Amino acid sequence: MALTGNSSGLDRLRFSNRFSRQLPADSIDENFCRQVSGALFSRVQPTPVKAPSLLALSVDVAELIGLSAADCDQQQLARILSGNELLPGMDPHASVYGGHQFGNWAGQLGDGRAINLGEVIGPGEKAWTLQLKGAGPTPFSRQADGRAVLRSSVREFLCSEAMHYLGVPTTRALSLVLTGDRVVRDMFYDGNPKAEPGAIVCRVAPSFVRFGHFELLAARGDLNLLESLLSFVISTDHPDLATRLSESDKDARRVIYLDWFARVCRSTQDMVTHWMRVGFVHGVMNTDNMSVLGLTIDYGPYGWIDDYNPDWTPNTTDEGQRRYRFGQQAAVGRWNLFQLANALNPVIQDAETLQSMLNAMPAEFERARKEMMAGKLGxxxxxxxxxxxxxxxxxxxxxxxxxxxxxxxxxxxxxxxxxxxxxxxxxxxxxxxxxxxxxxxxxxxxxxxxxxxxxxxxxxxxxxxxxxxxADSDSRRANMRAANPEFVLRNYLVQQAIDGLEQGDRTEFDSLLRLLKQPYTDLAEADQRFAARRPDWARQRAGCSMLSCSS
Known part of the structure; x- marks a missing residue:
């Protein structure tokens, strides 16, 4: 969209940066690959790009953070949302965490190509973290370039917003910026890398804290910092629990921590149940990709079920094991929560209660699934x-x-x-x-x-x-329409939009932007092709069914 006017909208943004103010920072300022201990983040500056240009802006996400698009200069927006220019109050940093990847402990991971610009205060004093994905290397990039290509950035931008309008808990996407640079990627991991257009997505969420943040601290035995992070998360995201945190009694704090873990279990269950309702497969449910707020995070090789198959995974890396297949997502969610409970127990010191909560989850997940299915069936x-x-x-x-x-x-x-x-x-x-x-x-x-x-x-x-x-047929119809979308962001549709953008044609991209905002509405005749069965040509084409993690 074309933006006009001055930069006053940007100048009015207020940053509180609670994460980087209240939690310990890495003592080293230089940006090089390393193990970071005794800290939860490293301060790092985004690496400038050659020619940033704004490809897309989500106006309603801009409003969440108190940004009026009409008051912004498009060129300055592109500079800021690419990391080329920082606003007063921003405190760029990358956080450090670990995680289990495909069931195996991977040690330190961290924000390898994500840089948090800071936490902005939006209307109603709601705090939102702005995070650039693809803004350059960090201490956690593991010798990679920290960049992202257009195809993966388009997929992340579109899916973040599509999931929101489907009613699925998710991080949001504020912007999609072309960098003007070329990024080399080996898309098929076959030894044939090529240069692709670079792009950066600005992701927005109340918090980007993951299960893996707690796992890494527990693995290192840094229990004081683990408890500090636990108290921070409760204080910032659960104000009703925070009012009880001032209690100094150890047993009282244990109850609060257990209450918080129960909420993480419920929000994770709710998220996965919604995935199943709309036919979404995350593809990479590693513990470092699990939000403690129960938000869908890290859109890599995701996909929507076309022909129904509970054993389908969109991730080529997972093709053999199929650990993260559609029908396995609830079980993996529970397994990931078990890893989080293991990490928390050295502080909570109540393995019996944690275990009983985890033991209750299969029945709770199944109950939620059945109620969801009842809704789909009217x-x-x-x-x-x-x-x-x-x-x-x-x-x-x-x-x-x-x-x-x-x-x-x-x-x-x-x-x-x-x-x-x-x-x-x-x-x-x-x-x-x-x-x-x-x-x-x-x-x-x-x-x-x-x-x-x-x-x-x-x-x-x-x-x-x-x-x-x-039931009254009108009521039943309304309820079923609210549970069963007409439009979902099928992989082949996104790939067609990517193909167009790479040729300078945004027609398909703009169509998807429009349709994803009304997924439960009957499509007009001219748009019926977007709700059709997957065409035969898309069954095996790269990007249209299964995808790699390359981005």
Whole structure:
């Protein structure tokens, strides 16, 4: 968008920088790769880029931080949001943390290409951290260049905002800036690197504290700093708990810490349940990619389910193990919380209570999943208590796995089936046929003949539930539309936008920016192609299905 006027909007931004003011900094100022201990961050300056230009700005995220786009100069915005220029009050730094990657302890990791500009105070005194991804090397870059390419930056910018409008807890994206530099990447890890356009995303969140922050401190035995970080996170993000932190009694503090951990468990559960609802696969659920606020963070090789497959992962690095596959995400979330509990226990010193909380999580996750599925099916939460509800979901799973069925389109089609006014429904197959991918041997409806009994049996079970839990069709339709998106950010759509941008054409990119803001609204006829099944050409093309971590 074109921005005009002066820089007064930028000049009015207020920075509090609680993280860098209240927690210990690295004693070394030089920017070189090293182990950093006894500190939670290193101060580091962004590395200037050649020719920053603003490709996209999220106006509503700008409003969150108190920035009026109309009051800003586009060129200055590009300089600031690329790291070429700093505003008064900014305190650039990279934080240090560790983590488990693909189930293995990786030691120190840290912000290898992310630089926090500082914490800005927005309307209502709400604090937001601004973080540039791709702004140059830090002490944690592990000999890499700290940059990001256009394709990964576009994916992060679009997905952050798409997830927000889908109602999924997420970090946000303020801006996407082209750097004017070329960045060399080996996209396929096949020994054929090439220079690609560089870009920087400005990410925004109340906090970027991860499970891995606590893990690294625990692994190093730095328990005083671990407790300081725990107290800081509670004080800044949980004001109701913070009022009790002044209590000096050790047992009282233990209860507060346990209450906080319970909230992390619930927010993680809520996040993953939303992922499953919309068919999202994170792809890299390492503990260093897990936010203590239960926000989706670090959009790398993510993807949305096209044809339903609980074993699908979008991450080529995970293709063999499939640790982070769609159907495994709740279990991995619990495993990651177990690692966080291990890190916290030296301070909390109540392994029994922590273990009991973790033991309760499978049942809690399953309850949340069932209630989510009831919503997708147009049934009330009370339906999960029905003795045949598990059988209903089991039959649905078998049906969806029986052949290539588009998850998003299936549930959207199901709305009309569930909201018929009479008790003599049309064939389920006829209603959901737009969701069926063409297969050899399928009939005119797209169904493989031997699968017809699955559709027939599940239709009968589902119809029984619809009749037993009768609802006004308009209310049921509204509820199902709110649970089942019409538009999701499929990988091949994003890749088409990236292809266009690399050729100087932003048509597809702008279309996605517009549509991601209304994912539950029926698309206009001209936009129907954005809600269609994945085309055959996109099944194997790089960037359209599975992706590497290269960016």
């Amino acid at each position: 049934l009330p939460a009370a339906a999960v208590e029905h003795p045949s509800f598990d059988e209903l979901l089991g039959g649905l799973e078998r049906l969806l796995c029986s052949q290539a069925i588009d998850m998003t389109i299936f549930y959207r089609c199901l709305i009309e089936y569930a909201c018929q006014h009479d008790s003599s429904p049309v064939s389920l197959i006829d209603v959901i046929s737009p969701a069926l991918y063409p297969l050899a041997g399928s009939d005119r409806t797209g169904v493989v003949p031997e699968n017809r009994p699955l559709f027939r049996d599940w239709q009968e079970s589902y119809q029984t539930f619809l009749l037993q839990f009768a």
